[in-house]
Amino acid sequence: METTGRTDQERSAERRRRELLEAADRVVLRDGPGASMNAIAAEAGITKPILYRHFGDKGGLYKALAVRHTDALLDALRAALDAPSARRERVEATLDTYLAAIEANPQVYRFLMHPAEGTSQGEGAFDVGLHSAPLLRRLGEELAEVIEERVDLGPESALLSRVWGHGIVGMMHAAGDWWLGERPCSRAQLVRSLADLLWGRLAAAGDRVGGPGF
Amino acid sequence: METTGRTDQERSAERRRRELLEAADRVVLRDGPGASMNAIAAEAGITKPILYRHFGDKGGLYKALAVRHTDALLDALRAALDAPSARRERVEATLDTYLAAIEANPQVYRFLMHPAEGTSQGEGAFDVGLHSAPLLRRLGEELAEVIEERVDLGPESALLSRVWGHGIVGMMHAAGDWWLGERPCSRAQLVRSLADLLWGRLAAAGDRVGGPGF
DNA sequence: GACTCTCGTTACCGCAAGTAACAAAGTTCT
DNA sequence: AGAACTTTGTTACTTGCGGTAACGAGAGTC
Incomplete structure (x- = not known):
């Protein structure tokens, strides 16, 4: 069935995501909020770009956490x-x-x-209230x-x-x-x-x- | 008198420090807390190492502010x-x-x-309570x-x-x-x-x- | 005139975020 | 079977920041 195929994929993606989040959790709990993406990727047994594909940027990962x-x-x-x-x-x-x-x-x-934390590289206008x-x-x-x-x-x-x-x-x-x-x-x-x-x-x-x- | 000489130096140093702080203030108010040391130095009309001689590191500057x-x-x-x-x-x-x-x-x-914020490069042990x-x-x-x-x-x-x-x-x-x-x-x-x-x-x-x- | 001390510079290191380009595997269509 | 595509992963790179080392120039001092 096609549905099982897609479901399998989606389920696999979600499971992967959860695994990554758990790894990130371990690292953040160990190294504090300043943990590097490299460290998190290493803990998860993979490399950086995968994290970025899953969460967009560091903010996305931290938000999910x-x-x-x-x-x-x-x-x-x-x-x-x-x-x-x-x-x-x-x-x-x-x-x-x-x-x-x-x-x-x-x-x-x-x-x-x-x-x-934000790299602050972005626009200077920051809105108080969301910080x-x-x-x-x-x-x-x-x-x-x-x-x-x-x-x-x-x-x-x-x-x-x-x-x-x-x-x-x-x-x-x-x-x-x-x-x-x-x-x-x-x-x-x-x-x-x-x-x-x-x-x-x-x-x-x-x-x-x-x-x-x- | 020797005292006047030393006083002049000290006063000059303090005045400089205040100037730097005011420049830093302007930048931080404009760019947010993530302002870079380069930006602050530029605003003050000088370069980074001077900031570091005066305040040690970024934490020192921010603490003074x-x-x-x-x-x-x-x-x-x-x-x-x-x-x-x-x-x-x-x-x-x-x-x-x-x-x-x-x-x-x-x-x-x-x-x-x-x-x-801290570069987090340091020791992993962070003490809750000071953060x-x-x-x-x-x-x-x-x-x-x-x-x-x-x-x-x-x-x-x-x-x-x-x-x-x-x-x-x-x-x-x-x-x-x-x-x-x-x-x-x-x-x-x-x-x-x-x-x-x-x-x-x-x-x-x-x-x-x-x-x-x- | 040499000596030093402060103020300032340029040029560099290390590191982290984020990205581009590529490689290999399975899936699907014909 | 074999070609095209998507998924999953990699290595290698760029950019930018914190921080530092090494050097340069002017002002007092012996």
């Missing part, structure tokens, strides 16, 4: 986000899921946050959706949910990044502290000495 | 942070100062967030200090203030980044939304339909 990992993390987060528990517990579960993921393999996490890690954007949008569909925020809910989605994700990310570097406390403590912040403890706390506190 | 801008931004933020007003107003003023700064020239902002933008770390620490010295947080104030410092800075950064890209609302609206989030409105809001809300 990032999508893989981002999808995996997003699945885990969605599960925590959709659990049938009280809001605070769910927030804590989501925070903990994220932190556990970046704790489990920081290399992946690091790679996801610095995917865009930062796409993972954070996706997370922010995802969280925004969940917030808007679940929480009653009054008339401005569309705007508020998005601001909060991105804001909370950024909070989680920055705190997690700092925590990974310094390890000043347990994961559970960090989760509780962040949830406390989101629960308005900053506003509720009293001033320390004289004058108006922060 | 980053310190300049970071200091400037930090000064502005400290002013907002130290104003003699109520806590909420101060938080809003700080948020607004930061957002106004990144709105005023996004190129600088973008450069500050992606300073560490992210140093600006965010400095901001987080600064804010943590202010929080701890002004707000009464009970026994765990040392930990809480640092978690919150980095978390709030991350929130501000991520929300600002998204906002810069999409411009979904005015700066004032964004500031209010973020302050509302910090003031516990997420915890206070009711569920939307049936079941436990987010």
Whole structure:
């Protein structure tokens, strides 16, 4: 049959692509985001031009890698986000899921946050807004959706949910990044502290000495 | 006097350094963070080796640039942070100062967030924790200090203030980044939304339909 | 006048991204 | 079977960047 023939080809191409991605993954995890295309090709047992035929350029390869990992993390987060528990517990579960993921393999996490290097050879006009890690954007949008569909925020809910989605994700990310570097406390403590912040403890706390506190 | 001679030399060297930094600034603002050393040298009217004599390597130059801008931004933020007003107003003023700064020239902002590229030629062992933008770390620490010295947080104030410092800075950064890209609302609206989030409105809001809300 | 020290140059090395040109294998059409 | 084509892979090249070595010229110093 002709269909089997074409399907075989396509399946073979896809399998090859997955193999290449896995090799690239190994190299990036070992050598960091600056791994060379030669190194990746060598790890995969082939040479550069094949990589370029499959992924176009280095950006394409890295994007494919990032999508893989981002999808995996997003699945885990969605599960925590959709659990049938009280809001605070769910927030804590989501925070903990994220932190556990970046704790489990920081290399992946690091790679996801610095995917865009670009030879900069291109046009000088760069648009701010596309530069930062796409993972954070996706997370922010995802969280925004969940917030808007679940929480009653009054008339401005569309705007508020998005601001909060991105804001909370950024909070989680920055705190997690700092925590990974310094390890000043347990994961559970960090989760509780962040949830406390989101629960308005900053506003509720009293001033320390004289004058108006922060 | 010998001192005048040496002072003249030192002053000349420092002036030269400042000139070079300003040239580098212009190029980086024009071409983005991937600007080449050749381009920077050309803009300064000289050639590469001089840059290397002054700054060691590209990282040194970029670090010097980053310190300049970071200091400037930090000064502005400290002013907002130290104003003699109520806590909420101060938080809003700080948020607004930061957002106004990144709105005023996004190129600088973008450069500050992606300073560490590294040829990756070096050792494979990379330490997570040093990779992210140093600006965010400095901001987080600064804010943590202010929080701890002004707000009464009970026994765990040392930990809480640092978690919150980095978390709030991350929130501000991520929300600002998204906002810069999409411009979904005015700066004032964004500031209010973020302050509302910090003031516990997420915890206070009711569920939307049936079941436990987010 | 020789000595040195700073500022500057040109010319080069190494390396990585990306590409062109070619080689060998299987597939398909006649 | 044999010619044409697509797939899969190669080697060898170009371009451009970070970084450095080696050299050149002017200004103070003994």
